[in-house]
Amino acid sequence: MDGNKSQEQISLEKDYAEYVKKITPTHNLALQMLRAFFTGGIICVLGQILLNYAKNSLGMDKEMAGSFCSLILVLLSVLLTGFNIYPCIVKFGGAGALVPITGFANSVASPAIEYQKEGQVFGIGCKIFTIAGPVILYGIFTSWALGIIHYLFILYTGSAG
Numbered sequence: 001m002d003g004n005k006s007q008e009q010i011s012l013e014k015d016y017a018e019y020v021k022k023i024t025p026t027h028n029l030a031l032q033m034l035r036a037f038f039t040g041g042i043i044c045v046l047g048q049i050l051l052n053y054a055k056n057s058l059g060m061d062k063e064m065a066g067s068f069c070s071l072i073l074v075l076l077s078v079l080l081t082g083f084n085i086y087p088c089i090v091k092f093g094g095a096g097a098l099v100p101i102t103g104f105a106n107s108v109a110s111p112a113i114e115y116q117k118e119g120q121v122f123g124i125g126c127k128i129f130t131i132a133g134p135v136i137l138y139g140i141f142t143s144w145a146l147g148i149i150h151y152l153f154i155l156y157t158g159s160a161g
Contacts, residue, residue, distance in 0.1 A: 032094055039093025043100045047073055070101055077102035081109040104135065 005013075050072050054065035080086040086106050090097045097103055111130045 039096030
């Protein structure tokens, strides 16, 4: 072979490039942001409704109502994940569905559902935090680092405010 591409090979590469261009998803940033805003907003409105219901109808104090609201949102997220509905919400709403507490619950429930066939220990026990684990790890580490920075700031300035 003389190192030059044959006409057939050039045609195949051109067809492949067109195929890749055809199947590669295109994203509209403004539409994605609107969907995320809408989805996150609905989750927050649902949370506010639960919070108001707990405070006004169930007579809970603010702290207990907040815990009730979080518990119900996590429960709903896990149930929707189990019925394979939450992934559709995430596909539509993107970060709007992944950032709230419901997204965190989804990230714990998804691997548990996926790996349940491998058993309680090696399936669910080992895989449940594959997605949420790094979030927990870096969340705790960042909290610790910011606590140290805050402490050093207080030592340096001599005031807590």
